[in-house]
Amino acid sequence: MNVLISGGCKNGKSGFAQELAVKLAAGGKRYYVATMVPYDDEDRERIARHIADRAGLGFETVEIPRDIGSCLEKVGGNGTFLVDSITALLQNEMFSAGGEADPEAESRCIRDLGAIIEKAENAVFVSDYIYSDAFRYDDITEKYRASLAAIDRFLAKECDAVLELCAGNLIFHKGGPKV
Amino acid sequence: MDLIIGGAYQGKLEYAKSRCSLSDEEIFVCTEDKGIEFARQCVYNIQEYTLYCVKNGIDALEIFKAHRDDWKDSVLICEDIFCGVVPLGKDMRDWREMTGRLCAYLSGEAESVTRIFCGLEQKLK
Numbered sequence: 645m646n647v648l649i650s651g652g653c654k655n656g657k658s659g660f661a662q663e664l665a666v667k668l669a670a671g672g673k674r675y676y677v678a679t680m681v682p683y684d685d686e687d688r689e690r691i692a693r694h695i696a697d698r699a700g701l702g703f704e705t706v707e708i709p710r711d712i713g714s715c716l717e718k719v720g721g722n723g724t725f726l727v728d729s730i731t732a733l734l735q736n737e738m739f740s741a742g743g744e745a746d747p748e749a750e751s752r753c754i755r756d757l758g759a760i761i762e763k764a765e766n767a768v769f770v771s772d773y774i775y776s777d778a779f780r781y782d783d784i785t786e787k788y789r790a791s792l793a794a795i796d797r798f799l800a801k802e803c804d805a806v807l808e809l810c811a812g813n814l815i816f817h818k819g820g821p822k823v
Numbered sequence: 824m825d826l827i828i829g830g831a832y833q834g835k836l837e838y839a840k841s842r843c844s845l846s847d848e849e850i851f852v853c854t855e856d857k858g859i860e861f862a863r864q865c866v867y868n869i870q871e872y873t874l875y876c877v878k879n880g881i882d883a884l885e886i887f888k889a890h891r892d893d894w895k896d897s898v899l900i901c902e903d904i905f906c907g908v909v910p911l912g913k914d915m916r917d918w919r920e921m922t923g924r925l926c927a928y929l930s931g932e933a934e935s936v937t938r939i940f941c942g943l944e945q946k947l948k
Contacts, residue, residue, distance in 0.1 A: 650941060652906065773940075775830025777907020778919035793832030793941075800941035808940060817943045 646761050647819070648799040650771045651809035658694070658728055660809060661770045665726040666701050668766040673723030676703040677715050679732040709736045713756030721763035730771040730799070734792050745784050750791035754798050761802050771796050773808070826929050827900045829939035835900050836867055838939050843898050859886065861893035869901040873922040877914055883925050901926055903938070
C-alpha cells in the first residue's frame with residue numbers, strides 16, 4: 645500500500661507517518677529515506693532528534709538526498725519505505741546546481757517516486773501543504789511551489805490513500821480510516 | 824452556482840473542466856489588471872479580480888451581489904489564500920480580507936462547495 649500524507653507544517657505528519665510505516669511493514673523491513681541535507685547546527689540538531697525518534701521503531705536509515713529512486717538499487721524493493729519529505733527532496737533536486745533552478749527537477753522526482761510506488765512493498769510519502777497564503781512570491785519560488793504541487797498531485801493520483809493532518813487529526817481525502 | 828476553492832496549483836480548473844465538461848471558451852479568466860465578466864459559464868481565478876478591486880478601490884462583494892442573476896447558475900473558482908501569516912502590506916491584507924468575505928458570501932449562496940486538495944475533491948457543502 646502507498647500513502648501520501650500532507651498538511652500544514654508542525655501538525656504531526658512525521659510522527660504519524662513513522663507509526664503508519666511501522667504498521668504497514670507488519671514486522672518486515674522498514675527504510676527511512678533521509679532527504680534532508682544539513683546546512684547548520686540547527687539542522688544537525690533536528691536530524692539528531694529525528695534519528696532518536698526513530699530509534700526503537702526499527703528503521704534503517706538510507707541517506708539519499710537526491711536521485712531518490714536509487715534507494716531501490718541500494719536495498720531492493722522488499723520492505724516499507726518512508727520518504728520524509730517530498731518538500732526537501734524537491735529542494736535538493738531543484739537547487740543543487742547553484743543559483744539556477746533545475747527545470748528537470750520535477751520530472752526527475754516524479755519518475756523516481758513512481759519507481760518506488762511501483763516496486764516497493766509499501767511506501768509512505770510526507771509532503772507539505774504550502775499553497776494557501778496571501779503573498780506574491782518571486783518566479784523561482786512560484787516555480788518551486790508549482791513543481792511541488794505537481795508532484796503532490798501525481799502522488800495523490802497513484803497512492804491508495806491520501807491523508808491530511810490538521811493539528812494531529814486526520815482528514816481522509818482518499819482511502820478510508822482502515823488505512 | 825457551484826463554488827470551487829483550494830490552494831494554488833491544486834488542480835481546481837482541471838477538476839471544474841472535467842466535472843462540468845467546460846471548454847476553454849466557456850471560462851473567463853480573471854487577472855489583476857481587468858474587470859470581471861459573468862457572460863461565460865465559469866469564472867476562474869476570482870482572487871485575481873479581488874486584487875484588481877483592491878488596487879482600484881472597488882468593493883468586490885458589492886459587485887457580486889449586484890450581478891447575482893448573472894452568476895447564479897455558474898461555476899466560480901477562487902484560490903484559498905487564507906492560511907499564511909498576516910501580510911505586511913496593507914493592499915495584501917485588504918486583498919485577503921476582501922477575498923475571504925467574498926468567499927464566505929459565495930459559499931452561502933452556492934448549491935455546492937468543493938475544496939480541491941492535491942487534485943482530489945472534498946465536498947464541503
